[in-house]
Amino acid sequence: MTGKFHIGGKDFAQEPYVYRISGLDDVVLLNGFSREATDYGEGVAIENVDNLHRAIALHIVSTKKALNPREFRFLRREMEMTQNELSSALGVDGQTVARYEKGQTGITGPVDRLLRFLFVFNLLPKDMQAEVIERAREAIERDEVTEHSPSFIEEEGSWFEACA
Incomplete structure (x- = not known):
């Protein structure tokens, strides 16, 4: 389960809201939303969607379980990257990202870790990224340029790289 989310200091809603519009089936909001009647049926207004999405993404990247296809797509979209842009960053073919997101290809451990890193890196200000x-x-x-093998010395039980 991705998780349950709430805004601190606010009362919990009588009935939680499953936030499927995120593209994830397992995000439950305990507050921070309101149900409203519209001409087309019940509508739901979400408070501060950008911060909610950031909280969901940070939860995803900080969990130990492997990314599933929907979480993979959610993180890519939160970084505002196309499938081709992400494929270039991951060093894979453009169709591979599409297959990851459709669950047709398993997301390998290195790709999982790199996507998590890219998401966190993407949170840095642009000047810091540069x-x-x-x-x-x-x-x-x-x-x-320096094609030499490093050498190490031991001093008082600790190893240090020796200066050339």
Whole structure:
């Protein structure tokens, strides 16, 4: 089950609301919504949908269980990425993401972990994302330029990389 969500400091509703419009079948709202009669039947208004979706996504990425296809799609949509954009970030074929989301292909452990990381990374401000990427690029370039095997020394029971 994805989870039950509520807004702190508010009374719980008499009857919880299963929030299926999220694309997930197992999100239950205990408050933060109101039922309203409309000309077309009962309608439901959700308070602060953006924060609700962020809370759902953070819950998904922080659980130990493997991502299911609906959770995979939910995270991609929350990052506002197309299937092709996500496939490029994951290093897989564009149709592979579609197959993950349809449950036609199993979501492998490395893809599961990378999608979780990408979601959390996506929460960082853009300037911070750029800084992290630049630092990683610099580290990669340093490793490509310095083609030496590291050597280590032991001092007082701890290991340290020896300076060249």
